[in-house]
Amino acid sequence: MGASSHERTPSGWEELTAADPNHSAWYVERFRALAAQGQDIVGEARLVDAMLARGSRVLDAGCGPGRIGGYLHEAGHEVVGVDVDPVLIEAARADHPGPTWLVGDLAELDLPGAGFDAIVCAGNVLTFVAPSTRAAVLAGFARHLTPTGRVVTGFGADRGYAFPEFLADAAAAGLRADVLLSTWDLRPFTDDADFLVAVFSRPDR
Numbered sequence: 237m238g239a240s241s242h243e244r245t246p247s248g249w250e251e252l253t254a255a256d257p258n259h260s261a262w263y264v265e266r267f268r269a270l271a272a273q274g275q276d277i278v279g280e281a282r283l284v285d286a287m288l289a290r291g292s293r294v295l296d297a298g299c300g301p302g303r304i305g306g307y308l309h310e311a312g313h314e315v316v317g318v319d320v321d322p323v324l325i326e327a328a329r330a331d332h333p334g335p336t337w338l339v340g341d342l343a344e345l346d347l348p349g350a351g352f353d354a355i356v357c358a359g360n361v362l363t364f365v366a367p368s369t370r371a372a373v374l375a376g377f378a379r380h381l382t383p384t385g386r387v388v389t390g391f392g393a394d395r396g397y398a399f400p401e402f403l404a405d406a407a408a409a410g411l412r413a414d415v416l417l418s419t420w421d422l423r424p425f426t427d428d429a430d431f432l433v434a435v436f437s438r439p440d441r
Contacts, residue, residue, distance in 0.1 A: 244341060247320055248364040260323035264301045268331070271303070279420045280358040281307035284388055287435075288313060292353035295380060296335070297342055298361030300324045306332030308356075316352075318342060343369035345376035352380050355387045358420075362402065363395035370397070374409035378438055387411060387436040390420060399432050411436035 246254075253259050270277050281304040284294065290312045296305035299317030301324050309315045315335035319325050320342070328337045338347075342357075342365065355377050365373050377387045393399065403413055414437050418429035425432060 244344070245366040245368050247341070247366050247369075250320060252364075253321060253323075260321050264324065264327040267301055267303055277303050278307040280304055280356065280388075280390060281311075283420055283422075283433075284308060284354055284356045285311050285313070287386060287388070288354055293350060293382075295347070295352040295355040297345075297355055297357040297377065298359065298364070299328060299337065300359060302328030302332040302335065302337065304356060304358055305335045305337075309334040316347060318345065318347075341369075342376065343372040345373070345380060347380060351382035351385055353382050353385050355380060355385070357387070357389045360391040360395060362389055363391050363397050367396075370402075370405055371409060374406050374411065377436075378410045381438050383438070385438070386414070388433070389436075390431065390433040393430045393432070402432070403434070406434070406436055410438060410440060412439045 267277055285308060288294070291314065293314045294305070294308050296308070296315060296317040299305050299319045302317055305315040305317040305328070309332065317328055317335050317337045318340045320340065322339045325337045325339050357377070362370070362373070381387065391397065406413065413434055415435040416425035417423060417433040418425045418431055420433055
């Protein structure tokens with residue numbers, strides 16, 4: 237999966253890495269170091285795993301260097317990871333062999349085969365998406381779900397994508413918010429929360 241031939245809007249991540257060509261390598265080494273230190277870097281993946289039957293099909297959307305998708309693969313799931321940054325995809329392939337890692341723009345998501353039982357989009361990925369493509373990204377998530385599949389997202393406040401705006405965009409894309417949390421360890425969401433973890437389904441399927 238790659239970018240199509242038409243002119244596309246670069247994501248915030250692409251703008252960041254264009255301004256600092258070393259940023260992607262720094263990001264990769266940051267998580268490698270955290271893992272080497274024994275830090276817990278897969279809390280999001282454990283939450284998603286708890287929602288799934290063994291052998292489920294999972295899309296890691298904005299997968300970065302593969303920490304979430306790699307864990308879910310080791311847990312016995314069929315994982316596809318997509319990220320716009322080829323440096324991060326190269327690291328994912330090196331550090332977490334097994335899943336299918338693809339360079340691609342989430343706004344142009346078009347993956348063959350059956351739908352996904354879960355789509356996880358963690359690590360503030362949605363705040364790096366170009367604002368003009370947010371609707372397309374969320375619609376792509378909805379389109380790639382199985383009838384009983386769920387989308388799980390997580391990002392922080394004050395990152396340019398207000399929670400009410402995001403929830404409205406998700407609803408417009410055909411996603412129903414089933415659970416709202418303020419952390420990946422299941423703390424309830426409140427109006428003053430500085431983080432949102434949201435679980436969506438497709439009510440029309």
